[in-house]
Amino acid sequence: MRTEREADAQDQTKRRDEIQSQEIRRKFLDFFEKRGHRVYPGSSLIPHNDPTVLLTTAGMQQFITYFTGEDSPPSPTAVSVQKCFRTPDIEDVGDQSHLTFFEMLGNFSFGDYFKKEAIAWAWEFLTQTLGIPEEKLWVTIFSGDEDAPEDLEAKRLWMDVGVPEHKIFGLPKSENWWGPPGESGPCGPCSEVYYDYGEEFSNGDPSEDPKFGPGGEAGDPRFLEIWNLVFNQYEQRRDGTLVPLAKTGIDTGMGLERVTAAVQNVMYVYDTDVYTPVFTKAKEFSGVGLGDSEGTDRSLRILADHARGMAFLVADGVRPGNQGREYVLRRIIRRATREAYVRLGISAAQVSSLAGVVVDRMGDFYTELVAARSDIERIVGEEAARFVEIYHSGTELLDREIAKLAEGKKLSGEVAFLLHDTYGFPVEVTRDVLEERGLALDEAGFQAAMEGQRERARSAVQGYDRAVAAFRGAEFTSRFVGYEREQIETRIVALEEAPDAPGEFYVALAENPFYATGGGQVADKGWIASMSRDGGQLVVLDAVPAGDYQVLRARLENGGGFAVGDDVLASVDRVRRQQIEANHTATHILHWALRTVLGKEVHQAGSYVGPDRLRFDYRYSGRVTEEELQQVQEQCLLKITENQPVRYFTTTIDEARNLGAMMLFGEKYGDLVRVVEVNGFSRELCAGTHVRASAEVGAFKILSNRKHGADLYRIEVLTGREALDYLTRAAEKAERLSEVLRVELDDVVGAVQGLQGEVRESRDSAREQALRKGMEDVGALVAGAESVDGVKVVAGRVVAGDVKGLRQVSDDVKNRVGGPAVVVLAADLGGKAVLIANLHESLSDRIRAGDLVRELSSTLGGGGGGGPTMAQAGGGDPSAIEQTLARVRGIVAGRVSSGADG
Structure with missing residues (x-):
């Protein structure tokens, strides 16, 4: 006969097993809303105005400016469920724990409550709302170091809610400390909550550290970290010292998949109800289920994770491509298709159906999935089918490279990287093919090529980080005057040597005419001449946005030096700026022309506006013909030659909507916005610089219009002097060709086509x-x-x-x-x-x-x-x-x- 304790335990386990992931998500929001938190919708996976990251990776990302003090929060407390995507783990997905896409539950305080409430509410939610037994939970705190003391306050508060002291232990700063986001700013200790599966799963002594096994290996299977509470209580100054923050903050993050595993008392996230629908559909297609074999289990877990990631990325406006987040989407679709098609016998169309299962499962909460269902299934299906073609052609290319190998030699890592990076042929497939033939890959060479790519990406991000961090925490005012002035007498209000480049400086001006990189437009260049020191001059190389001001990166060209307070003459390179302005206004005219010719389905998806050319990415599901492209060019030339005035003004976001101003999908706008209007036909929200009248764009020549993804096109255009130079050189080449072929200029195309036909006929005859x-x-x-x-x-x-x-x-x-x-x-x-x-x-x-x-x-x-x-x-x-x-x-x-x- 069961004891009363055994009966209670069994009833509690049954109750916990019945709690599904969707219910946990809703319970979390309700719990904190009842405690005065404002419920925020999760932000897009495309980060707002943050070029340092490809995708949203944490729940606090949309609130970062509240923590840094750049913006004032509309509410002192917040709660959200944030969809997140992390790219470093893509190659590890397939084991029992790694994910790319996940949901982060978070509650936040911006100067309101602090540790006492955060700890008490966390404990109450886990043990009472979710019903996790208290004895199943362990806690970590910051152990202290020479910079900050052990977090004894957190330890006492955990003990106050009922955590035994022997289940609370300290971890170093490398594990239990957050921030600052740059070289200075808010930061503080963390406290983590772990779920205990029981001693039988232990690798070592949990009183030492549940996070690592006895040999230092990561991940003792006995414990699962489910919640991280960050206590922002310090400000780190630029010299590394810590001072208490005037307003403390709370930032917590709890992975929905992990807490669901704890609630449902399963060892691994893939054993929860979160992934069951995808596994069920995959078994329907392949006849293979989770648990059949180690190899197929890995394939199924990849499909389960990537199906969610691809559905949400497409719903948030990402399309498959070769760079940035577009490449991430392409990579996971192809990785999933490899497992489906090559390992499990699932077709490309069925991979698309797996993404559709995600819409069915999660569309009630994430309504953007339902709205984008047709796009999700179409885009995933097209990209999966394209991978199947690539797989076969890549195998042929690999066969040719293998045929060149001398006996005993390994396949070059550079070749594997080329297949992986340029052709989208996964390195895992390359390894499998080599293994089947008793060959091996030069892994060191492949990793070196991969690291070279990562280093190039890191360098770009680090350069931005250093510029933004240069004056973080400094107090000065700087005003952008670049719309009205290209030259101005002003003064230096902040100056720092660039640590990565001798002779270069980071500079901020009281009045700054230099446009900083943003909205697709490149930064201005120019000069800063000293009015206080004889002959001193800085060459401005770049301008980076940093909240309310711009950081200029400049190189000392001559003179004895510069200092804060110096009076200077700041001058934008006018010739370069004029060409940038022509290209930027041309993008607006081009956008209008594309929508006029192809229809209102066309939407901008990105741009590059430089002095040399403009590049305009747009979404369109149809095929663009040569005739339509010619019409686009004609429409653009028509509006340019009409010499329509270009105006800009600031208004409210609501008024801009009423005016029908175009807005970029996924972009986050403030209450006040800047509208750029080309008289009578184009009106868009834009912070860039523009010509005063459309005729200043000058010549306009479309160079190319190529497919860049499933429904993404990239069009490249020259304007002004660059277009005139191109057209002049093209005319000279055509004239030379007419001389060689001995035909009139108007007959050159026909003559070349005739020669091509003769060559083709000869080749066909031989075949x-x-x-x-x-x-x-x-x-x-x-x-x-x-x-x-x-x-x-x-x-x-x-x-x-x-x-x-x-x-x-x-x-x-x-x-x-x-x-x-x-x-x-x-x-x-x-x-x-x-x-x-x-x-x-x-x-x-x-x-x-x-x-x-x-x-x-x-x-x-x-x-x-x-x-x-x-x-x-x-x-x-x-x-x-x-x-x-x-x-x-x-x-x-x-x-x-x-x-x-x-």
């Missing part, structure tokens, strides 16, 4: 002759088919113009032989031996085409691979073709007989 010769050999090949244990085997050398022709001949032979057949044909193509194995599908359980060509390629001297019914080897010596073909019958006999015996 047809080769194919005709190959087809003539079909009858003899069919007649010479041999029977091996009921399987007809054809092996022969044929004439073919290219690989496509060789495959066509092999199809014809297989079809004419009929029934279970193995057809292996070889040809000399441009001095290289190429071999095709074409098998009847009924033989796939006994012999596979890919295995067959890999074995034959050892004689041929090349490399190869492929699927169960069609495979290719190439790159070998044509003189070895006959010897290779002579082996076919014996290999087939061995495989067929052993398969039959099995």
Whole structure:
């Protein structure tokens, strides 16, 4: 008979098992709303006005300016559920714990409550609202160091709510400290809450540290960190010293997936209800379920995580591409498709359906998923299908590289990186192909290439961070006057040497005419001349936005030096600024023209506005024809030559909406906004600099309009002097070509097309002759088919113009032989031996085409691979073709007989 304690424990476990993740999310918001917190909707995965990060990675990200003091919060307390995406763990997703996409539950205080309330509410929510047994929870605090003392206040408060002292232990600053976000600013100790699965799962002594095992390895499986409470109580000054903050703050983060695992008492997040719908649908498609094997479990976990990530990224406006967050989306779609298509036999269309499952599961709370359902399924499906094509073409490229390898050599890491970075061919697939053929990858070379890419990205971010951090905490005023003035007498209000570049300085001016990078527009350059020191001059290289002011990066060109308080003459490079302004106004005209020609579906997705050119990214699901592009150019030229006035004014966001001003998707606007209007047809919110009348744009020439993603186009344009220079050079080349071809200038295109036709006809004729010769050999090949244990085997050398022709001949032979057949044909193509194995599908359980060509390629001297019914080897010596073909019958006999015996 059960004891009363056992009955209570069983009832409590049952109650906890019934709490689903959606309910936990709602309970969290309700809990803190009842305690006076304002409920904030989670922000977009595209960070607002923060070029230092690709994607939103934490719940506090949308509140960072409240903590730094740059903005005043509308409410002193807040609670939110924030969708997050972290890229460093992409390659680790597939194990039992790593994620890219997750939901972060957070409660925040901006100078209101502090540790006492944060700790008491955390304990109450976990133990009473969610019903987690108190004995299952452990706590960490900051252990103290030479800069800040041990957080004994937090320890006492945890003990006050009922945590035994032996379950509270200290961790160093590397583990239990947050901030500052730059070289200075708010920071403070952290306190973490852990869920205890029990002693039987322990790696070591939990009184020492539940975060690490006995050998220092991360992740004792006994404990799961579920909540981190950050106590912002210090300000770190630029010299590294800490002083108490006048207004303390609370920033907490609890991963929904992790706390769900604790509530449902399962060891791993993938065992929770969060991922069940994706696993169920994947099993429906593949017949494979979680727990069937270690390999398929890894594939299923990748699909479960990436399906969520891709759905939310698309819903927030990200589209597959080759840079930044666009590349992240492309990468996870392709990584998921690799596991689905290559490992599990799930089609590209079915990968799209997995993303649709996420919409069904989470659309009630995240309504943006429902609104974007068609885009999600279409874009994921198109990108997945594209990867399947890349997989096959990438395999061919890899085969050619393998064929070049000398015996005992590894595949170059640079080649693997090229496949990975340029062609989107995952390095895991490269490793698998190499392993199948008994080869290896130069891992050190691949990692070096990857690290080089990461370092380039880090350098760009660090340069921005250093500039923004240069004057953090300093007190001065600076006013941007660049809309009205390009030259002004002003003074230096802040000056610091740049630590990474001798002779360079970070400068802030009382009145600053230099536009800082933003809104797609590059920063101004120019000069700062001393009016107090003879001959002193700084060359302005860059301008970076830093809240209410701009940080100028400048190099000392001559003179004895500069100091705070110096009177200076600040001058923008007028020639450069004028070309930037022409390009920026041209982007607005171009946007209008695209919407006029293609329809109101067109929306801006990004831009680059520099002195050399403009680049404009836009979303459009249709196909843009050459005729439509010509219409766009004509419309732009029409509006430029009309010389319409360009005006700008500041108004409220509501009034701007009433005026129909265009706004960028995902952009966060304040109460007051700046509107730029090209008289009569274009009105957009924009903080950039512009010409005064449209004719100042000058010449306008579209260079290209290319697809850059599933429904993303990138158009590049030259204006002004750059366009005139381009058109002049193009005219000179056309004139020279007309001389060479001895035709009139108007007839140059027709003459070139005629020559192309002649070359094409010659090439087609040669290919047809080769194919005709190959087809003539079909009858003899069919007649010479041999029977091996009921399987007809054809092996022969044929004439073919290219690989496509060789495959066509092999199809014809297989079809004419009929029934279970193995057809292996070889040809000399441009001095290289190429071999095709074409098998009847009924033989796939006994012999596979890919295995067959890999074995034959050892004689041929090349490399190869492929699927169960069609495979290719190439790159070998044509003189070895006959010897290779002579082996076919014996290999087939061995495989067929052993398969039959099995």
